[in-house]
Amino acid sequence: MDVAEKQFTELYERHYGDVWRYVARRVGGSDVGDVVAEVFLVAWRRLRDVPAGSALPWLYGVARLVLSNEARGQRRWQELALRAAAEPDRSVSVDHADEVVSQRDVAVAFGRLSAADQEILRLVAWERLSVAEAAVALGQSRATCAMRLMRARRRLRMQLDVVGDGVQRATRATPSMSNWGA
Template identity: 80%
Template sequence: MAEDQFTELYQRHHGDVWRYVARRVVGSDVGDVVAEVFLVAWRRLADVPAGSALPWLYGVARLVLSNEARGRRRWRELTLRVAAEPDQSVVVDHADAVISQRDVAVAFAQVSGADQEILRLVAWERLTPAEAALVLGCSRATFAMRLMRARRRLRARLAVAVDGASRTPDAVDDEMRRVR
């Protein structure tokens, strides 16, 4: 039943959505954006208004395009930041930094998926606790508690290095600050 409903929605509006996106995006990204729009439509099929499916799909497309633009902007900013860093023509031994990053990655992989998402929202996406709470659909206080616990669990995992050498919590905190 839902599959038939989605198939009809797709067949009826794919061309319109394609043209909407193509007027706003240049190149091969059009297909990716349209695919994302219909993925959202599939996931939220119950939310598609019966008489107004096309405007709803346009709204989804607008949000997907906004996310794409934000991603491109972040990529450009990262490229500019990296390009602005001083020339590294002097050979520097980065072994300690690589080992620290590896240890953090291993420890991160060992915490739960929920803890990983909480830490990603704050560290990678740079959301405030209030914004991250909105993403997770919980109160700010609840998110703050979850964040504190996730950080504590990550520190505990990081306290024992991959090679089994124990570290003090202060050393772990210093290492986490360096890797950020």
């Protein structure tokens, strides 16, 4: 057994029960074991970051973050379920042409943005991170991240205007169906 394995084994044996109780007081049921396993996985991966004299508070901090991630994931699933329930009945025949054109416009406009603009927008809009969380993910200050997000949103709006204008010009140039003859 090497030094790291020995250090982790001691950490695990000494604090497993405390971490288990900490998590169990915050969540119930079968999720406790999964959360505790995730805490010790993080501890193994970041063994060098575990403070020598205060490992238990550090483990509690990791547990708090893991629980926060779990709660955020559950909220996302619940929001998704609510959005799915609110969707109109797809068995009814409806013309979705405007929705398809709108989605295509967004995709084209988004594709015209720089990779950096796309990433900040993905983190905030798709991953639903706050500006502070996105700043951590990008390794930037909160202020820098907020400014980048504002600028990326502005550039996306400008691209949407450009793409929308192009669609309107193409629509005006295309003969209407009534002129196609039968």
